[in-house]
Amino acid sequence: MKTVEEIKSAIEAAILGAAVEIAPNPNPALPHSLRIAPECALAVAKFLRDDAELKLDYLSNVTGVDWPDSLEAVYHLYSVEKKHGPVILRMHTVNRTDQVELPSLTPIWRSAEFQEREIFDLYGIVFTGHPDLRRLLMWEGFKDHPMRRDYVEPDDFEYEPTAHDEVLKRAQARQTAFVSQPESEAGV
Amino acid sequence: MSITEEVLNQKLEGWNRPAPIAPQVEGELLEVAMGPHHPSTHGVFRMDVALDGERVMRLRPVFGYLHRNHEKLAEGQSYLASMPYTDRLDYICPMTNNWAYALAVEKLTGQEVPERAEYLRVILGELTRFQNHASSIGFLIQEMGASGTPLMYAFREREKILDLFEELTGARMMVNYMRFGGCRVDASPGWLDRTRKVVAGLAGFVDEFDQLLSSNEILMARTQGVGVLRPELAVNAGVTGPMLRASGVNYDIRKVDSYGIYNRFNFRVPLGDHGDVYDRYMIRMLEMRESIVILQQALKEIQPGPVMSPTARIRGMRPKPGEAYGRIEAPKGELGFYLISDGSPNPYRYRVRPPSLINLTVLEDMCLGVNVADVVLIFGSVDIVLGEVDR
Numbered sequence: 001m002k003t004v005e006e007i008k009s010a011i012e013a014a015i016l017g018a019a020v021e022i023a024p025n026p027n028p029a030l031p032h033s034l035r036i037a038p039e040c041a042l043a044v045a046k047f048l049r050d051d052a053e054l055k056l057d058y059l060s061n062v063t064g065v066d067w068p069d070s071l072e073a074v075y076h077l078y079s080v081e082k083k084h085g086p087v088i089l090r091m092h093t094v095n096r097t098d099q100v101e102l103p104s105l106t107p108i109w110r111s112a113e114f115q116e117r118e119i120f121d122l123y124g125i126v127f128t129g130h131p132d133l134r135r136l137l138m139w140e141g142f143k144d145h146p147m148r149r150d151y152v153e154p155d156d157f158e159y160e161p162t163a164h165d166e167v168l169k170r171a172q173a174r175q176t177a178f179v180s181q182p183e184s185e186a187g188v
Numbered sequence: 189m190s191i192t193e194e195v196l197n198q199k200l201e202g203w204n205r206p207a208p209i210a211p212q213v214e215g216e217l218l219e220v221a222m223g224p225h226h227p228s229t230h231g232v233f234r235m236d237v238a239l240d241g242e243r244v245m246r247l248r249p250v251f252g253y254l255h256r257n258h259e260k261l262a263e264g265q266s267y268l269a270s271m272p273y274t275d276r277l278d279y280i281c282p283m284t285n286n287w288a289y290a291l292a293v294e295k296l297t298g299q300e301v302p303e304r305a306e307y308l309r310v311i312l313g314e315l316t317r318f319q320n321h322a323s324s325i326g327f328l329i330q331e332m333g334a335s336g337t338p339l340m341y342a343f344r345e346r347e348k349i350l351d352l353f354e355e356l357t358g359a360r361m362m363v364n365y366m367r368f369g370g371c372r373v374d375a376s377p378g379w380l381d382r383t384r385k386v387v388a389g390l391a392g393f394v395d396e397f398d399q400l401l402s403s404n405e406i407l408m409a410r411t412q413g414v415g416v417l418r419p420e421l422a423v424n425a426g427v428t429g430p431m432l433r434a435s436g437v438n439y440d441i442r443k444v445d446s447y448g449i450y451n452r453f454n455f456r457v458p459l460g461d462h463g464d465v466y467d468r469y470m471i472r473m474l475e476m477r478e479s480i481v482i483l484q485q486a487l488k489e490i491q492p493g494p495v496m497s498p499t500a501r502i503r504g505m506r507p508k509p510g511e512a513y514g515r516i517e518a519p520k521g522e523l524g525f526y527l528i529s530d531g532s533p534n535p536y537r538y539r540v541r542p543p544s545l546i547n548l549t550v551l552e553d554m555c556l557g558v559n560v561a562d563v564v565l566i567f568g569s570v571d572i573v574l575g576e577v578d579r
Contacts (some may be wrong), residue, residue, distance in 0.1 A: 025510050025511055026509035026510045027296070027511075027529075029298060029510075030296070030510050030512050033364075048509055057423050057424065058426060058439075060426065060522060060524065060526055061513065061516070061526060061539070062524050063537065063539040065484060065536075065537050075524070076513055080437060080439045083444045086513060088513075109425075109426065110421070110424045110425040110426070110549060110550075111424070111425050112426075114545055114548070114549055115333070115546070116398060122257075134250075135251065136251055137252040137257075137579075138252060139252065147253075147259065149524055152282025
């Protein structure tokens, strides 16, 4: 199979203005990955899937990662036809708060469908162009994104058999708030 | 938006989606929630189905009833502490889960595995594959209406294999057996002898099972031509394992990656023709036979030696910063673990690539237009475990 450098130059030759850079793996013995700009992601993905030499027709794994200043989606690609791989693609969001959109690669590889939904659910990356972007594992109406590193778990007093002391006070305070504002608190 | 409105509006049209079917009867569609308590869902899986009479017009899987955020738990503890948790992913096949996780960590740290440990891994992995396929077929036939007999035959063999696991590891299912750089304990010569004895009996069981089921008229009538999955769609949707090979795509990670020592064994990869439920059943039957072939070779070649690498450091392990993706051919498909290390004792990112979840991507495509009774069969032929789907 081509090396990461060769794949990078092949992408740049095929797609005008494609912004691709090599993201080195901190451990040099392990494969490096390609960081692509979200604007050209769909074109790059289509090229990688359809190129006669690469034929990366199988998207194995999509991972969300929470970095201190951005969110990241990592795609592991293999080729079923040529039996090679992996080629690793990564995309970054601008920040972790309001600019969290990335283009969905589900139109290219259908196997991203549930995995991108899972990342949307647990990390809060909004995949534009995804046909059915709903929460996958948490329930509808859940507010936060549990896999983020700054996620704070709610007080679990519901499952404490006999609430007392601190927990009882919190529970009572919460119950008062719940009665006065049933809509906003429900499901949290 | 309700699922009926979705059918009527066809909002999900386009790109690779199954083509909509025009309703034949006048009036409203019937919405049925199959699950999470439906007996055929192997746990707590739910399918929201929109029916036109008996025909399925839309099917929407609903997940999360068994979600416990396995990945978050693993990121809060050391690498070793996650090993017993991997048993709980696909609890029918704990050995292969252990193996995939150990493989990913070994890639990350560059650890070597001694030869005897590799042989033990292959033996245990193939025993796991055998009992998974046997019980999966048993459940499929059970869902077809043949209550009891085939499932009990399958479970009889599964018990023999679980007894071996119990003797070796102390637990029937939650084995927690493999370690980074080897296996936890060595197998005694007596255990290997008993395994040889069990393996010698397995071929007879497959013959018996084959004779009982494969040419059964009811089974053929119910499964042939039902739930057809085209190979192009299977590859594009990331379907792996026996389901992919039943569609005729030759992709077996044991051959492609030849992880561990799989390149030392002679075995064939059975392929299907039609990609229907019957082919998926047949592929599992044939893979059981190939597992026996691998087991016989491994049990013959295994030599005494250490089962843990002398340089392996398990406790207080701090891998160098880096990231690794390790994958194996688990009985249900490609099971992968993606790890990012930042040099601390806990993984910065720990991701499980669950074959059960991703194989369900095409469930709707296979079910559109079939009768609702066949949904149960098609779903059963996917072979999922909810512990892995919901994680």
